[in-house]
Amino acid sequence: MPLLGYIRTMFYISVPLGKLVRRVSRLRGGGSALPGLVVEKIDPGFMRRTLTTLPHGVAVVSGTNGKTTTTKMVVELLESQGLTVFTNRTGSNFTRGVAAALLGAVDWRGRLKADVAVLELDEAHAVHFVNSVPPRYSLLLNVLRDQLDRFGEIDKTAQLLQHIADKTTGTVVLNREDPRVARIAETLTGQDVRYFGLDDSLLSTFPNDDDMRTAPGSPAPAALPQKPAADVVLSTVGADSAAFEYDGGTVTTGMKLRGVYNIFNAAAALTLARSICGGGAATADHDALLVALGKVEPAFGRGESLTVDGQPLDLVLVKNPSGFRLGLKSFPAEGYATMIAINDNYADGRDMSWLWDVGFDSLQPGGVDQLTGSRAYDMALRLQYDDVRIGAVQPEIAPALAAFIREAAGKPKRIFCTYTAMLAIRRELSKITTVEVVS
Amino acid sequence: MSTGHQDKGTLRVLQLYPRDMNIYGDWGNALVLQQRIGWHGYTPELLEYNVGDEFPANVDIIVGGGGQDSGQLVIQDDLQARAVELTDLAEDGAPMLVICGLYQLFGKSFKTRTGTVIPGIGILDVETLGTDERLIGNVKVATTEFGEVLGYENHSGQTTLGNGVRPLGTAAKGTGNNSADGHEGARYRNIVASYLHGSLLPKNPAIADFLIRTAAERKFGSFEPGTPDDSYAVLAREHAARRPR
Ligand SMILES: [Zn+2]
Numbered sequence: 001m002p003l004l005g006y007i008r009t010m011f012y013i014s015v016p017l018g019k020l021v022r023r024v025s026r027l028r029g030g031g032s033a034l035p036g037l038v039v040e041k042i043d044p045g046f047m048r049r050t051l052t053t054l055p056h057g058v059a060v061v062s063g064t065n066g067k068t069t070t071t072k073m074v075v076e077l078l079e080s081q082g083l084t085v086f087t088n089r090t091g092s093n094f095t096r097g098v099a100a101a102l103l104g105a106v107d108w109r110g111r112l113k114a115d116v117a118v119l120e121l122d123e124a125h126a127v128h129f130v131n132s133v134p135p136r137y138s139l140l141l142n143v144l145r146d147q148l149d150r151f152g153e154i155d156k157t158a159q160l161l162q163h164i165a166d167k168t169t170g171t172v173v174l175n176r177e178d179p180r181v182a183r184i185a186e187t188l189t190g191q192d193v194r195y196f197g198l199d200d201s202l203l204s205t206f207p208n209d210d211d212m213r214t215a216p217g218s219p220a221p222a223a224l225p226q227k228p229a230a231d232v233v234l235s236t237v238g239a240d241s242a243a244f245e246y247d248g249g250t251v252t253t254g255m256k257l258r259g260v261y262n263i264f265n266a267a268a269a270l271t272l273a274r275s276i277c278g279g280g281a282a283t284a285d286h287d288a289l290l291v292a293l294g295k296v297e298p299a300f301g302r303g304e305s306l307t308v309d310g311q312p313l314d315l316v317l318v319k320n321p322s323g324f325r326l327g328l329k330s331f332p333a334e335g336y337a338t339m340i341a342i343n344d345n346y347a348d349g350r351d352m353s354w355l356w357d358v359g360f361d362s363l364q365p366g367g368v369d370q371l372t373g374s375r376a377y378d379m380a381l382r383l384q385y386d387d388v389r390i391g392a393v394q395p396e397i398a399p400a401l402a403a404f405i406r407e408a409a410g411k412p413k414r415i416f417c418t419y420t421a422m423l424a425i426r427r428e429l430s431k432i433t434t435v436e437v438v439s
Numbered sequence: 440m441s442t443g444h445q446d447k448g449t450l451r452v453l454q455l456y457p458r459d460m461n462i463y464g465d466w467g468n469a470l471v472l473q474q475r476i477g478w479h480g481y482t483p484e485l486l487e488y489n490v491g492d493e494f495p496a497n498v499d500i501i502v503g504g505g506g507q508d509s510g511q512l513v514i515q516d517d518l519q520a521r522a523v524e525l526t527d528l529a530e531d532g533a534p535m536l537v538i539c540g541l542y543q544l545f546g547k548s549f550k551t552r553t554g555t556v557i558p559g560i561g562i563l564d565v566e567t568l569g570t571d572e573r574l575i576g577n578v579k580v581a582t583t584e585f586g587e588v589l590g591y592e593n594h595s596g597q598t599t600l601g602n603g604v605r606p607l608g609t610a611a612k613g614t615g616n617n618s619a620d621g622h623e624g625a626r627y628r629n630i631v632a633s634y635l636h637g638s639l640l641p642k643n644p645a646i647a648d649f650l651i652r653t654a655a656e657r658k659f660g661s662f663e664p665g666t667p668d669d670s671y672a673v674l675a676r677e678h679a680a681r682r683p684r
């Protein structure tokens with residue numbers, strides 16, 4: 001067969017073949033990446049061809065913390081504008097996962113019925129992806145210290161985000177308050193740059209990552225000499241509402257998301273959605289955007305608010321030092337009964353060193369009522385060295401949770417938990433009490 | 440928690456390069472020394488030494504951690520410039536704890552995978568070879584001095600001990616210094632060197648108290664211990680010892 005004919009044949013069979021593999025692996029209960037791998041191997045152009053021909057192209061969301069919930073927000077905002085959105089909702093945010101998700105969404109001829117693709121990109125896989133599929137839009141959230149065991153160092157993460165920005169063909173949306181992200185603008189030439197920002201009054205509610213005890217790598221670059229104007233600014237955060245400034249006015253909207261940090265990412269999502277919908281002659285329908293924003297719930301497994309025995313119970317996922325610090329800053333302890341659940345299963349990470357990279361002084365006034373999880377005593381030891389009062393320690397999650405709910409009856413409750421501890425707590429909650437999911 | 444009457448004297452703890460060499464919770468070691476010095480009834484003073492700083496006088500305990508490769512490059516020249524002060528202190532019996540990256544650089548040399556030789560300051564008679572293999576996981580070490588030592592290793596450098604040092608202990612779970620001889624860490628005079636993060640000192644208060652006792656005896660001629668409450672440490676050790684690699 002002549003080479004060209006061979007290539008053409010591969011083109012026509014790759015999508016049906018991939019879809020078949022996808023069906024088979026679904027039936028066998030397999031993961032989502034295998035079918036993507038099959039298509040990638042036999043037809044490397046599949047993803048680029050399918051995604052870049054969408055009317056609004058591809059938008060990617062990247063950064064250290066908050067990608068999943070922010071991606072979900074952008075999708076829901078765009079859907080409120082009547083757009084059909086393709087996204088990698090399954091949580092497999094690698095190139096192959098995207099290819100696999102695509103296979104589920106395209107018809108047998110490889111056509112995707114969508115106006116835009118909004119994809120969450122893990123920093124580790126972003127370079128490979130944007131090299132093969134240049135995005136039209138990118139939203140870069142933050143560069144925070146992670147466990148340091150995946151990417152090496154914070155400067156490298158900043159470089160990865162820079163590379164995503166370089167490859168973006170249209171609009172780059174940047175966090176004005178994170179100097180490592182904001183400074184990416186200085187090297188961009190062809191792209192339209194927009195910022196999302198915070199009112200000065202809220203700056204103190206965010207931990208400065210460079211104050212962190214563990215600080216390898218070069219010091220943070222100075223903030224921009226003059227703050228550029230932001231497209232959307234988060235101006236105030238209430239108990240269940242937030243105010244945003246844009247187009248010269250301030251609007252207040254109810255929010256189901258909790259935590260200043262999540263709500264700041266709502267400003268990021270709004271900026272990106274305005275960029276995508278407000279291009280050219282089109283204007284965004286802001287009433288619909290705000291209604292959609294108010295309804296956004298956290299992505300599964302990223303923390304949520306429940307009602308237990310008539311009192312709110314917040315689950316806050318903590319999986320690395322910067323995430324734990326954000327959680328402590330974003331959800332003040334005052335007025336809440338507090339529990340911490342630390343597991344060291346494979347999915348949580350076995351290394352407990354990270355607990356020593358977090359400062360727990362903010363828990364000193366109220367103490368911690370209950371500690372649980374396979375590393376409950378590591379957590380107790382950590383709190384002892386920060387002079388935080390400890391109520392009870394019970395490594396078994398079920399009895400610990402029952403005791404916590406019993407003893408903190410009539411009080412709002414908050415549980416900081418690692419990933420597998422969160423799954424166990426959700427399971428237990430549904431057994432011991434009527435759980436009403438608020439958001 | 441500072442229960443003792445703070446009149447037994449001041450002990451000065453110097454953190455080496457906290458800005459560049461302080462990963463996987465190594466800060467916890469400095470915090471534990473600071474708190475336990477107080478719990479023993481002495482007054483802690485925590486100092487930092489970073490690249491380019493003036494080296495402080497009258498230091499009683501030195502503690503240093505691990506770093507990224509970039510961190511090691513940043514401190515390399517500065518450390519060489521401090522070799523005399525640090526060697527004098529070490530030979531004079533000052534207690535020191537060096538973890539991972541600074542353990543390697545306290546040795547004679549570090550030969551990278553590409554063959555570049557980075558000189559150490561040679562206080563410890565050890566040599567390290569960079570490898571492609573990353574040794575990661577929970578570690579249990581049997582030691583004669585401190586009982587069972589628990590921690591978490593994460594390194595690709597493999598260290599071999601010379602005749603001038605003895606091992607801290609023998610790895611009962613995990614790898615330790617290298618994948619050949621089963622040794623973990625090194626002991627020389629009053630220096631404890633180890634690959635273990637975790638942080639090391641919180642779950643191994645015996646090592647923390649060795650450093651504090653040695654410092655007090657050196658400075659005041661004797662050590663009068665307080666009674667820190669180690670019940671959480673005991674339970675954290677029991678649970679940690681049962682966790683998988
Ligand atoms: Zn290490």
